[in-house]
Amino acid sequence: MYIESLRLQDFRSYHQVTLTPPRGTTVFVGENGAGKTNLLEAVHLCCLGRSHRTANDREMIRTGSETCAVQVRAMRGDGADTVGVRLFSGAEKRRKVLHINGKNASRTGELMGHVTCVMFSPEDIELMRGAPQGRRRFLDMLLSQCGAGYYYALQTYNSALKQRNALLHAIARGEAQASMLEVWDEQLSQSAVPVVRARQYAAENLCQLARAHYAHIGGRDNEVFALRYIGHLAESSNPAGDLRKLLLARREEDLRRVTTTAGPHRDDLLLTLAGQDMRAFASQGQMRTAVLALRLSEVDLLTSRQGETPLLLLDDVLSELDAGRRTRLLERISGIQTLLTCTDLSDLTGAQPEAVLRVRPGEICAEDA
Ligand SMILES: Nc1ncnc2c1ncn2[C@@H]1O[C@H](COP(=O)(O)OP(=O)(O)O)[C@@H](O)[C@H]1O
């Protein structure tokens, strides 16, 4: 798929902007703080209903405005899709309204799968170094874009988890009986099933795909990259039954710690190079290669699931790569619509953009040759 137009209104540093990117690569060049990432963030918001860098929607509303709106019109093999998000700063309950092909939608899940994107950003290195939460989010975002079913399943699981934890607190305060946990153990066990199955499927596929990408971009045969789903139910063929048993076995511990200690909310991905945990010993360069391999695998998975390539958003990533890795990355993504940011056009050696736009605070204009 590719986007025909992107419209922003009072989004971050922009008052009104309409862009009509070509089908190939568009480069946004500008100094730090010029507003480049803001543009990619706007596309991400239209694809996933949230920012890639903040959980606070209101941050995205231009200072001094009550509301902001972004809209993307995309062409798919099966027709055009227009999706938009409007955010409100006020105290009213509905702070986010979605528009999908002319209709208002209230649930974020309805946005999933219409326009899809894969974002490459410098913060991706946290996937390698950071806490498990970041790796779970990576899986969750990918699977949500594969279909709203996963997004809703995850919501159901999270709400069961919240209720079970609330009950543990009530028991700790002496306001409820431990026997009441049974209902929530059952809810949690049932709702874990689609989440675990999807993660098992994704991890297995990502491992195969990422291994090949790593070998290609890294260019060294002796470094075999692998990824493994780890968690209480990672290997389970009966996640509901197994979680039910685990919750029962850990009930004392859960009561003592006043939280649910087992379940997919504790999942992680183990990333290894030549069989060793990358967190412990991988170099910066190896980590960057692994991150690219993961993102490219995300592109592959989305492409095969939806029969369309997603949009690529490359935020300041080329400058971090040596010439060889950069060339191999650009080869892999040729033919896919790409929005790319950089601070210096010399970062682009090897790229053949169709459009180069200069970004200055609040405005975007064609770069003079
Ligand atoms: N809600 C907002 N209202 C107005 N300006 C904002 C808002 N959020 C961020 N900005 C401005 O956007 C700029 C950062 O834009 P960003 O796209 O991250 O820059 P870069 O070009 O370095 O990627 C900062 O100068 C900041 O002041």
Ligand SMILES: [Mg+2]
């Ligand atoms: Mg930036």
